[in-house]
Amino acid sequence: MIKRWLRYPMSMRYRFMFVFFILIAVPFALVGYIALSKSEKTIHNSNLDSVVQTGKNLDNFFYYVRNEQDKIMASDELQTLFNDELNDGIDEIDYANKLISYTDTLNYANKLFKIRLFPLNPAEHPVYMKSAYDVVDMNQVPWFEEIVANGRSFWNVFGAEEHSSLFVQSTLGSVKRLHSLKTFQPLGIVVMEIRPSILAEFIYPVKQLDNQKLMLVNKNNEIIYSTDDKYGEIEDSLKPELLASQVSKTMNYEGKSSLISASAVMGGELRLVSIVPLKDLNNPVAVLNKLTLAFLVFYFLLSIFLAGYLTVKYTSPISSLVRQMKVLARNNFKEDSLSRTNLVERSDEVGWLYRGMHNMIGEINKLLKETKESEKRKKQLEFQVLAYQINPHFLYNTLDTIRWKAEAHHIDEISEIVSSLGSLFRLSLNGGKEITNVRKELELLKAYVNIEKVRQSSLVRITYRIEEEILQLPFMRLVLQPLVENAIRHGIADKGDAGMILIQGGLEENGICFRITDNGPGIPEEMRQTLLDPAAATKNDREGGLGLINVHERLRHYFGEAYGLEIESELNKGTTIVLWHPILPEDTTELDG
Known part of the structure; x- marks a missing residue:
């Protein structure tokens, strides 16, 4: 269904309306959704942060x-x-008076908590x-029995049901057993009760909503303090949710x-828990949600209005322009098929389009005429080239005839140089292909060296050390011969037989390497630095061959700056030309460039 709808040819008007809606309404809806979700997350995180901070404050207070x-x-x-x-021998009344007085x-000296003392x-x-x-x-009092029996301190809630004259409202207290500092024998019970108003000063600032419930829970999951005075x-x-040190989770509680x-207090001995109905918590977000929906409706209506306006003002003229272009294409862009319209007179972009189309049609007709003339001239040139073309096989056969004639007259030197020249000519042409292989490039080089040996009056001594594994690898033609020619003419020309x-x-990390x-x-150093510089004057100072700079530029042009030539030389010690060539796929015969 979706694919069919996408293939349906939609007019520019409806495409424009669709794109406008996608670009305006959808991003606004997306931003609105993100803003709502972020707002909810921020509110939730804010609630957790306030609980955690209050938990830290309570932590300090309880300690x-x-x-x-x-x-x-x-x-x-x-x-x-x-x-x-x-206290042996002290009257019971005196003893009671001392304890009560102490x-x-x-209690009079402290406004934060109240002390109660009990004999063991x-x-x-x-x-x-x-x-x-x-x-x-x-x-018979449970908390008293527990502290006497176990001796472990704990937090307990004391209510009016225990002692109506002492407790008007539920009070949180720390229960500890008193021991002798000398013998560590149990002596009595000390209860430190936090005044409810003081505890409320810590907890109530967290309570931001009317239906929010705050409570302190001990390890036994018993409520020891609650803002709604409900315990148990x-x-x-x-x-299970209160096992972690910090909790922020949405779940059903009491049907809502x-x-x-929640946040741990006193190292996990207590937990401060906040419970807020999501309906109350997200009420500000709900208002923002309604406002976002209203803006979406507004932008939707605005997009329809603007799409209609732009359609009448712009897309209809462009559609008319497209129809004219189709007519022109059917009539091979003939100028007489171009209809006139008052839209050409408009000063905005539409007018520029129409005027540009008229100018373009004129240029196209002009180019078509020039193209026909060019094709005519090209055919004439091809005929002339064919008329004057020399068949390379004619030259090969002629050289072979000269070689056989020389051999017949026992002139071996002429036979050898003609044979080498024929090989040099055949291998250098390489069937018109730029890529040969290392073996054929070495054959071409040896043919050239043979010619040089005949031409030179002195002995040309050349030693080859070539690894067998590179002989069949693809290699650019006519790169070794210019380097050897340079070495003969400028390196050992004056050395004679020495x-x-x-x-x-061979193969190295960067590819094929020849030295x-x-x-x-x-x-000389100043000359060495300019030999491979295309802008240097030495570029033109060559006698035969393609020259070092030619080889260097060809390699860099086709393979990149990592390849080419390097020159290593010391005065009176000789020169080494290093050639770097990439390893190409075995079926490579042509170069792109």
């Missing part, structure tokens, strides 16, 4: 409470009051228990989709 509790428990006065050996002194065995101090707490037997165990679905944010040339070839070394006088 402070515990430290203060430890200081009181380590004080000499409290250690003395709970040491039975030191407790009142601590309350039944042994009925006067104190009755006077301070209006109770004698504490052994948390929901089972929430328990809510954002759960002149020697060493030709080495042509002579024992000539060497090249």
